[in-house]
Amino acid sequence: MTRFTVQQIPYAQTKAFSSIVTDYVAQAAALQPFYLHKPDLEGIKNSIAQRKQYVTNRSVLVEQLKLQYAGLEMGEKLQGNIDSLLLDNTFTITTAHQPNIFTGHLYFIYKILHAIKLAESLVQLIPDCHFVPVYYMGSEDADLAELGEVTINGQKYIWGTKQSGAVGRMKIDKAFIDLMDGIEGQISVEPFGNEMMLMLRSAYSVGKTMEQATLEIVHEMFAAYGLVILLPDNAVLKNEFAPIIRKELEEQFSNRAVTETMKEFPAIYKVQTSGREVNLFYLKDNSRERIEKEDGHWSVVNRNLRFEGETILDELNNFPDRFSPNVILRPVFQEMLLPNIAFIGGGGELAYWLELKKVFEATGVPYPVLVLRNSFMVVSEKVAQKAKSLHINLIEFFKPTHVLMLQLVQQSSALKLELAEEKLQLENLYKKIGQAAGAVDQTLQNHTTALFVKANHKIVQLEKKMLVAEKKKYEAQQRQVEKIKERLFPLNTLQERVDNIIPYYAVYGKSFIEMLYQNSNTLEHEFCIVIETV
Numbered sequence: 001m002t003r004f005t006v007q008q009i010p011y012a013q014t015k016a017f018s019s020i021v022t023d024y025v026a027q028a029a030a031l032q033p034f035y036l037h038k039p040d041l042e043g044i045k046n047s048i049a050q051r052k053q054y055v056t057n058r059s060v061l062v063e064q065l066k067l068q069y070a071g072l073e074m075g076e077k078l079q080g081n082i083d084s085l086l087l088d089n090t091f092t093i094t095t096a097h098q099p100n101i102f103t104g105h106l107y108f109i110y111k112i113l114h115a116i117k118l119a120e121s122l123v124q125l126i127p128d129c130h131f132v133p134v135y136y137m138g139s140e141d142a143d144l145a146e147l148g149e150v151t152i153n154g155q156k157y158i159w160g161t162k163q164s165g166a167v168g169r170m171k172i173d174k175a176f177i178d179l180m181d182g183i184e185g186q187i188s189v190e191p192f193g194n195e196m197m198l199m200l201r202s203a204y205s206v207g208k209t210m211e212q213a214t215l216e217i218v219h220e221m222f223a224a225y226g227l228v229i230l231l232p233d234n235a236v237l238k239n240e241f242a243p244i245i246r247k248e249l250e251e252q253f254s255n256r257a258v259t260e261t262m263k264e265f266p267a268i269y270k271v272q273t274s275g276r277e278v279n280l281f282y283l284k285d286n287s288r289e290r291i292e293k294e295d296g297h298w299s300v301v302n303r304n305l306r307f308e309g310e311t312i313l314d315e316l317n318n319f320p321d322r323f324s325p326n327v328i329l330r331p332v333f334q335e336m337l338l339p340n341i342a343f344i345g346g347g348g349e350l351a352y353w354l355e356l357k358k359v360f361e362a363t364g365v366p367y368p369v370l371v372l373r374n375s376f377m378v379v380s381e382k383v384a385q386k387a388k389s390l391h392i393n394l395i396e397f398f399k400p401t402h403v404l405m406l407q408l409v410q411q412s413s414a415l416k417l418e419l420a421e422e423k424l425q426l427e428n429l430y431k432k433i434g435q436a437a438g439a440v441d442q443t444l445q446n447h448t449t450a451l452f453v454k455a456n457h458k459i460v461q462l463e464k465k466m467l468v469a470e471k472k473k474y475e476a477q478q479r480q481v482e483k484i485k486e487r488l489f490p491l492n493t494l495q496e497r498v499d500n501i502i503p504y505y506a507v508y509g510k511s512f513i514e515m516l517y518q519n520s521n522t523l524e525h526e527f528c529i530v531i532e533t534v
Contacts, residue, residue: 002508003533006519007395008526011372014398016494016527020269021347024354025372025525030266034354037369040523041125047341047369048091048129054366056339057240058086061230068231072219077226081132085228085339089129092228093119095344095373096136096334099168099214100147101159101176102183102200106496106504107346107373109516112218114344114374116225117520131341134228135218136334139168139211140281140324142288150500152183154490165286166324168211168233172204180204183502190506200502221513232333233283235321241333242320244363245280249312252293254279254328257358265355279328288324331356335365342369374520374528377495378504381532383487386480394529397488404481427452 012022024031027038036050037043062085069082084090095111103109115133122131141147147167148159157179163170180200187193203217215229232238238245247253258275265271280291282300290301291312298307307315316323325333331353334340345353350370360367379387379394387394396404430452438445490498504512519528 002511002515004515004519004530005533007529007531008521008524009395009529011375011525011527013395014527016398018270018347018351020351020354021372023269024350024370030268031354034261034265034357035370036357036367039369039371039525043369044122044342044523045126047366048126050366051091051339051341052088054364056337058339060236060240061337062086064234064236065228065230068215068229068234072216073223075223075226078223078228081226081228084130085132087130090132090339091129091341092132092134092338093122093342093344094134094136094334094338094340094368096138096330096349098138098141098143098147099210100150101157101179101210102150102204103214103217103501104147104150106499106501107375109221109501109513110376110496110520111344111346111373112222112227113225113513113517113520114371114522116222116227117517118342118344118371118522119226121522132228133226134230134338134340135222136230136232136338137168137211137214138330139214139231139233140166140283140288141168142166142281144170150502151490151498152500153186153503155186157182163286166233166283166288168209168214168231169286170210172206172208172210172213174206176204177206187503187506190503192509193506195509196502196505225517230337232337233321233324235319237337238320238323241325241336242316242323244329244332244336244365245316245320245323245325246313247363248278248280248329249291249293249298249316252277253362254359257362258328258355261355261358269351271355275328276326279326281324281326282322283324284322290326291323327352328356328359332360332363332365335360335368336363340366340368342371344371344373346373371523372525375494375496376516376519377488377527377529379488379529379531381534383484384531384533386484390477390480392481394488394531397485401478401481401485404485405478408477408481427456430455 011017011025020031025039037047062082065082065085085092093115095115097104097108097111100108112133112135115135119131119133122129142165144159144161144164144167148161150157159179160175161170161173163173180197183200184197187196199217199220203220204213211231211233215231218227218229255275255277262271262274276290278291278293278298281288282291282303282305287303289303292299292301296309298312299305331343343353350372353370357367384394387397390408392404392408396407430448434445434448434452437448488495508515515530519530521528
């Protein structure tokens with residue numbers, strides 16, 4: 001089995017996360033009014049106490065979970081977790097994500113493993129309760145441009161389907177199979193490439209919905225860890241949410257709640273989402289379009305569909321599955337269905353959840369602990385050795401290339417590249433000249449100071465030219481630095497925001513997932529660098 005060593009650093013030190021993320025992790029005072037529980041063990045316990053006061057329809061939840069898992073092989077741990085959801089002392093740790101093709105970016109895997117690890121940790125820390133990790137699938141998302149592409153070893157693959165509407169309801173077609181054929185040619189040469197392709201072809205077969213295919217591939221990867229997957233695009237579950245949908249249709253309460261929040265939100269942070277007057281979509285056939293209200297009636301954007309008076313409430317009563325919450329109300333739907341006490345999300349997700357506290361208050365649904373998901377950087381043995389040969393610590397690669405090269409040249413060059421001592425001598429010289437000139441005429445002292453500034457500037461310019469001349473001798477090392485940066489930061493961003501799980505699984509097999517699980521944090525809030533060792 002491949003071995004990995006680990007380095008961890010605070011998120012703020014990476015300079016790769018927004019200020020709202022690092023400030024939230026640091027529990028900055030400016031953000032505290034916008035969430036309910038701190039992201040620590042005390043906050044978890046407070047969330048449990050609040051959750052106990054809210055009635056969750058556990059029987060409907062478990063009944064629907066068993067229906068969606070029909071036909072799938074369930075191990076003892078998963079079966080036990082589902083059954084335990086009927087008990088009042090069982091709570092969930094939830095993460096959510098859309099059904100991106102082939103699971104999308106690496107951070108999707110990290111989110112799920114974080115939920116699993118935190119749930120297992122809490123079972124030990126709070127033994128009178130049980131905790132179940134849940135992946136809530138956002139299968140109603142209709143953004144195929146985002147969900148329908150994946151990057152594998154630097155090559156982008158795009159699903160060229162003609163389908164439209166909710167991506168989770170789209171079906172695997174010939175275009176998708178062609179996509180898999182292309183991927184197979186790239187990864188089948190790796191040690192576990194064929195194993196990976198068997199998993200993919202088993203899950204993504206012609207005629208299945210993307211929702212079902214994603215359920216099966218995620219189930220295959222994580223069922224042994226007891227992960228429960230919830231598919232909320234379901235008439236029975238939507239019926240549970242119907243009272244809040246009705247409230248939104250009648251009162252448009254969520255927009256008012258978010259608007260009030262944004263008036264108070266610190267201006268230094270970028271607003272994530274402002275929502276709309278009606279934060280619902282109409283979901284039917286091959287479309288998911290906004291519902292808008294005007295002059296006492298409702299219309300569906302881009303569809304010749306109009307509801308007069310209370311006819312839209314009749315539609316809700318008869319077809320609750322045709323109503324789909326947008327980003328403002330989806331979190332409320334999630335928390336209403338699940339006995340949830342903590343939500344694990346990325347920086348963007350946490351930023352918009354911080355806008356929703358008043359929305360939750362308006363519905364009476366408990367607001368969970370917000371936990372920033374784990375982040376990893378995976379470093380191959382080859383890349384680690386290249387960095388070592390350059391005498392650059394992997395943590396240093398978070399810095400810009402020009403800064404790294406400056407450090408490298410200054411550390412490696414045998415020549416003197418800084419003139420600090422000479423600049424100090426120059427400063428002392430001009431001080432003496434200024435004193436002598438000032439004794440003759442006080443105004444000459446200011447003139448002498450101006451001469452020093454000009455002279456010092458010339459020396460600084462000379463230093464830069466000396467450094468540029470010396471850097472030319474390190475062109476080979478610069479190319480190596482750039483190659484390492486490209487591997488660790490593809491497209492100049494974090495690896496986890498570009499790469500997909502497929503090539504990593506193809507190289508390391510299931511041990512890669514187990515390694516990530518073993519090194520996943522719970523509530524420590526640190527960035528993890530995992531380094532392959534021989």
